[in-house]
Structures are given as C-alpha cells and as structure tokens.
Amino acid sequence: MMEEKIRSVKEEGNMGQGQAQENTEISFPYLIESLQNHELDQFRHEFMTLHSYDQAQFFLKVDKGLRTVIYQFLSPEEMADIFENIEIDEEDYQSILTEMDLEYASSMLANMYADDAVDVLNELEKEQVATYLTIMDEEAAEEIKELLHYEEYTAGSIMTTEFVAISANQTVRSAMFILKNEAPNAETIYYVYVVDEERRLAGVISLRDLIVSDDETMIHEIMYSKVVSVSVGEDQEAVAKKMKDYNFLAVPVVDFQNHLLGIITVDDIIDVLDEEASDDYSKLAGVTDMDTVDRNPFSAAKKRLPWLIVLLFLGMFTASLIGRFEDTLNKVAILAVFIPLIGGMSGNTGTQALAVVVRGIATGDLEKESKWKLVAREAGTGIITGTCCGLLVSVIVYVWQGSIYLGMLVGFSIVASLFVATLAGALVPLLMHKLKIDPAVASGPFITTINDIISVLIYFGMATIFMDYLI
C-alpha cells in the first residue's frame, strides 16, 4: 500500500510546460468511451498509467454497467490495487462486491494487502465473508482470518502480516538478496526486522543502513537491538502517537512474548489520526458520525436527532427549574432579559475548558503534568475570565438599566457561573478519562446544557434572595 504508487495522472504534455499540479479533478472521457466501445487495449493503455488512487476515483465515478466492463478488462490482482484505495459506505462495499462474480471477488480480496482486505471484510455480512474465505486461496485466507480476530481499534486490527523478517546471523549481501525476492509482496521494504529462531523480535535495520553498509558486514553488527514496538492489543491512537513522536515509517507489532506478529505502516497511521481527529471534532459538535457525507436529509437527521432529543429533555429540565422562580419573574420581569447572556457565556467557557482538556488528553500533552495542577489552573482561569466579564457586564447593565443592584446581580452571576462552568468543563472529561470512558463523549452541547442549568440556578437563586433590592 505504501509502495508502487508513485505514478500519477499528470499528463505528459503538461510536464514540459510545468503547469500548476492540479490533478485531483480529472475528466476521463477517453477512458469512458473505450469502456463503452469495449476497446480493451485502448482502455488498458491509458488506464494502467494512472496512479491507483486515480484509478479508484475513476472506478467510483462510472455507473454499474461500465464497472462490469472494468471487471472484464482488469485482472483480480489489478482490481486489488484499486480496491486498496477505495473508501466507501458499508452498503456500497456490499453492492459493489456482489456485482463481481464470486471467484473474481475472492481472488481480488486475496490479492489485497491483508490489512486492507480485512478493512473491506469488516464492512460485510458474516456469511458473505465466510463464502469469500472458503473460495479464496488458502494461504491468503489464513492470513486474513488471523487478522479478523483482533478487536477493532487495536494495533492488531490495523497491522499487516506482509513484512520482511531476517535472521541476525547473515551478511548484508544475503539480506539484500532476501529483500529483492520479497519486495513484490511486502508492504514496506524500508525497515527490515530481525528475529531469532523463535520469531521473537531481536532488532531492526533500515534499508538505508543496508545500502550504505559493506556487503560482507554481519546484520547483528549493524542492527539496532533496542527496537520500539507496540503490543498487539494496544489502542490504535497510542500507536499513532508513538509513530508520530518517533517519525517512523513502520512499527513492529508483537505479542506478550515479543513474537513479531506484523507491522503497521505510516499510511495507515495517517488514516487513524484523521479518524480520531474527526471523531473528537464531531463529538464536540454533537454529531454521531461524520465519517461519511450524508446523501439525504434523513440520514443526516438520524445522526443528529439522538443528541438533540437528549438535549431537549435537559433543556426541559432547565425550563422546569426556571418555572420554580415564576414568582420572582412575575415581580421582576426584566430578569428574563439576561437569561441567554448568562447561560450562553457559561456554556461557552465550559466548552473552551472542555476542548482544551479533551485535546490535551488526545495529544498526550496532559499526561506529563499532574491532574490537580491542571484543575487548579482551570479554576484560576475561570476566576480571571469570570471577573473580567462580570465587571464589564455590571457596568453595562448599570448604565443601560440604571440599577446598580441589577448590575451587581448580573455581574456576580457571570463571575460565579464562569468559574463553575470552567471547572466543570475541565473536571468532567478528566473524570471520564479516569473511568476509562472516552472523554470526547462529554461533548460540547452536553457540557453547554449542564452549565446552562447551573447558571440559571445561580442567577435566579441570587435574584430571589436579594429580591428586595431589585423591586
């Protein structure tokens, strides 16, 4: 997946002129025409010079009829390259695979890198998976079955078993010979892993080091024996962080006895980082799943309504709380005017604190310092922002409404609300992290609504106590 992919779509005529490299939006009228006319040679002549990512883009653009022609024109091996570059919905995988005949689809899956094949199979029905695995070449089926066992989001679920492993007791020359032979099948040949007789990870050496070394040097003399590896059950986010910190192109995956099971390559890690960032982002916004673009308003609404309904009931609870202060409201109706201001401000500060803590946990930046120090700092931040905003509001309300007591009431409510909201925004995700719940679940809207409730209680509570000054 990392390799053999440096060709691309830039037209050769363009090359000399050196135009800006905009090739994401290509129109393929010629390719479509040759498909429509069933001109095999013409199609392959043009199509096979494209990068497999662009081949995939083309494949996804044409309709079912033309796709069927493509299956006739391309071998399962060639189709496998394309499929490794495809990211579509569950149902789409299902329907595209059933377009192919069983033999073709099985052979294609067997020819994909095992980790990519597993990604596709995970989207299918169990019976369908079983069918493909029975028909498939036995060796490939075994490899895939092994990977299918690993739990989602673990290192095992994203690793591939197509790597190069050598023993320490050989020369650079013989290692290079092995490399040349395995290059067509390995997902990367740029890191070569050294294992002992029991396939335990003993070292690692980069192709760069192999190339600059003398042919007769022994591998154990030049390999690094302090290998950084990840365990097979490790969370994919932790793996991604490790690869990012160490700038690795690949990392080995081992079991608890240090047996080398597979490797994870940097391209898969980029996808993980992207997924996790999208996930945190969508939770902050209160949308269940933003991985795929919705095709119609119903599927979009389905993802958003669960959050909205929960928030609606929380909002109703807030309403019932304010309802208890109806007497206060009847006497001083002007109080209602400042409800959105106080609620909004505390919601915003809460979201800010939440975002800082959630992101800090995600990037690992917060691991380095004590939790209490963090909470103390957030409390301090809440007092500072609260005091600044509270003073400002007091003055504005006093000037506007001419009542110093109302100004003080609204101002002090802001101070207290912002302090509590900031603290809550920081504490809730920390607590969830402690309880091993994904802190991002404490989404923005949720914290906002909780803080709404708290701020309303503070505001009307104080208004009721100091009622005499307000009338």
Add this chain to the structure above:
Amino acid sequence: MMEEKIRSVKEEGNMGQGQAQENTEISFPYLIESLQNHELDQFRHEFMTLHSYDQAQFFLKVDKGLRTVIYQFLSPEEMADIFENIEIDEEDYQSILTEMDLEYASSMLANMYADDAVDVLNELEKEQVATYLTIMDEEAAEEIKELLHYEEYTAGSIMTTEFVAISANQTVRSAMFILKNEAPNAETIYYVYVVDEERRLAGVISLRDLIVSDDETMIHEIMYSKVVSVSVGEDQEAVAKKMKDYNFLAVPVVDFQNHLLGIITVDDIIDVLDEEASDDYSKLAGVTDMDTVDRNPFSAAKKRLPWLIVLLFLGMFTASLIGRFEDTLNKVAILAVFIPLIGGMSGNTGTQALAVVVRGIATGDLEKESKWKLVAREAGTGIITGTCCGLLVSVIVYVWQGSIYLGMLVGFSIVASLFVATLAGALVPLLMHKLKIDPAVASGPFITTINDIISVLIYFGMATIFMDYLI
C-alpha cells in the same frame, strides 16, 4: 528526520523477556548521575544508544546546569539530531539557544535538516537569526535563507532541500552509487527524483524499484514520468491531503516552470494534519490557540477572553432584543421559562450543521458535490429535526402547563428556530469558504450566539402577535 531513527530505549535486558513495550515514560537516574559527576564516557555510552526522540525527552527534563554539561559532552552534530525532535514554546527556544555559545548553536543549526532549522529560526528574533546565519557554514546558511523566504503554511515553508536527484540517462547501477553517497545527508532516499539538464522534474523512481531492477537498466526505462508534484506556493493543508490520498512517503515541490525545488516528507505532513485538526477543533470551541499547554491561568485566560468578550457583547445585544419585549414578558412571565430551551436547541443544531460543513470542507469531501445540493440537504435536515423536536416539545409543554396555545407557540418556535439555525450553520462556513476566509473561523460559540438571537426574535415575535391567546 525520517531516517536513522529506528533505535530506541527499550532496555536490552527486557528484550528477551518480551515485556509490553511501554517506553514513553523512562527514568534516567543513571544518565543524570553521570552528568552530575561529569563522567563523559559513562554518559555517552548510555545516551548514544537512545532514539533521538528519547534523547530529546531527556534533554527537556533536566535543568539548565545539566544541559550545559550536555553541550560539553555532545558535538553540535549530535545536538542537531536532538533538536530536530524538540517542540517547545517560542520563549523556550530563545532561552535554550542562548544557553549555548554562539559557535555551538550556529553549528548545530547548520547540521539540522534545513526544514527543521527553519522551524526553529522562525521562533527567534530577527537579529538573533541574522547572527547565527553570519557565523554559520556558508552553504548551510544559503539553504536556510532560501527556505526562510517562503510564506508560512505553504509547501515551500515545510519542504526540505536535502533530496536525491539524478538524470534519466544513466543505469540503475550508477544511480545506486549516487544514492549510497548521498544517503547520509538526504532526508529520504526512498524516492529518487529524475531531473533534466535544467533541473526540471522529469520523473520519479522508488528505491524499491531500483533494488528489484537489473543493474544495467536505464533509469528512463523504469522511471514514472507522470509525477504528482505540488507547487511551492500551495497551501500545506492541500499538500497533506494529496499525500494522504496517494499514500506517498514524500512529494516533490516545484516552481511554476516545473523546476524541482525541494521535497516534503510524510513526517512533516503528519505534523501538518495534526496542527490543522487542532486548529479546527479549537475554533469550534472558541479558543484561540491550543498548540501549547498553558503553564498558568493568565496565559490560558488570555487565549479565551477575546472570544468571550465578543460573545458578551453579542449576548448583550440579545438581552436588549428581549428587553424590547418587556411588555410581553410582564404580561406572560411564563414565557421566560422557555428561553434557554429554544436558544440552546437552535445553538446546538447550528453547531452540528457548522461542524459537518467545516469538516467536509477540510477533508475535501464536499468539493465533489454541488453547494446547492448541500444547502438543500441541510434545509431538509433542519425541517426534519425541527419538526420532530417541535412536536415533542408541544406535547410536553401542553401536558406540563395545560395550555395548548403555549405548547403550540413553543413547539412552532422550535421548528422555525431549528430550521433557520441549521441553514445558518451550513451557509455561514460555505460563504466564508467562497470568500476565501477559513470557514473554521465561524466558530461554534459564534454560530451559537447568532442563532440565540434569531430564535429569541422568532419566539417573542410570535408571542407578541398571539398574545391574546396566551393570557
């Protein structure tokens, strides 16, 4: 930066036992002791087996006194490896560099990969940069000066000039010979770029292909001539997307005449993706900058207050709008009870729509479909979610307050607010994107507050019109 970095910190004794690979949190009492006792050999013996990322972690953990000893124990070249792995604040770069003597610091900077040296220099005062560049080895200074010219966030600003370029008219054997010589200085040797006599990009070939090819094969026979490249002024986010799509380990950077200027490696792209995700996330939450963890509440408050003050004035505007309905409120105080519910719900739906559109623009998923289709779909989503929530609210309010008119008023306000809020949440970022403003600037709190205002107008407007039914 990508290479020579596969060593690590796992202790050798641990290796055989095959323990879980937790090596991010290492204690270095032995290293610290040898620094304190000025034992050069002992320190180097242990320290030089560490991965440079772990060396950097150690370096950042010790105090100034011990750091000064490290400068005596390590050559500027060795220090350069460590510095490439350091990510700290502006002021910290400044103070650490001034700890070193001028010669040492200049030599270290000259030995870093040019793109990393530029990252550091960008954090310093102009005079300080000029001093280092004057003292430095001339060739390195020239390289760095060139890179310093490129605008931040462009391909030019993150590229490096340490790549391997060859001509098409040579054999694989001679290309491998060049590679072996350039390997120690190049940032990656896994992609080799082919240029013509005028250094225009003509092709690319991977080290994998070189290795499996016959020694006497000519480069132009096996190179890919349809190279995907990026132009030097291209936005780094677009570069990252391209590398992610094509699974590249490196991408060439060219000027408008297709001259090869540099390359961008995948490790830098991971940093870009991370930065951009953090950026979008922090804007959704209304925090100016979450790149670095704040050390005290004042610096944290400084980042959050600007947003809060803007939102405070918007909130005041909302308050003044409600103030205009004081008569209505005086007559029907119960109306105030539902203000947070309606405002909160419309804020939440607006944020959802905003997040979907902003993320869609960032990932490029939305580029593929028409904007009008998107707006129509969001409008549909707003009607569906609005109707569902509105009906639910009507029933609850009717049961709770016993007034069918109040139930209808609140329910219909929800329908209208959610529709408008969803549409606004989608339209605002689209409009900003059209106007070439970063759509993420239309942050969550901003959209929330705007929608607060709209919903209040709808709610009280309708309440005033239908007042007779409510009393």
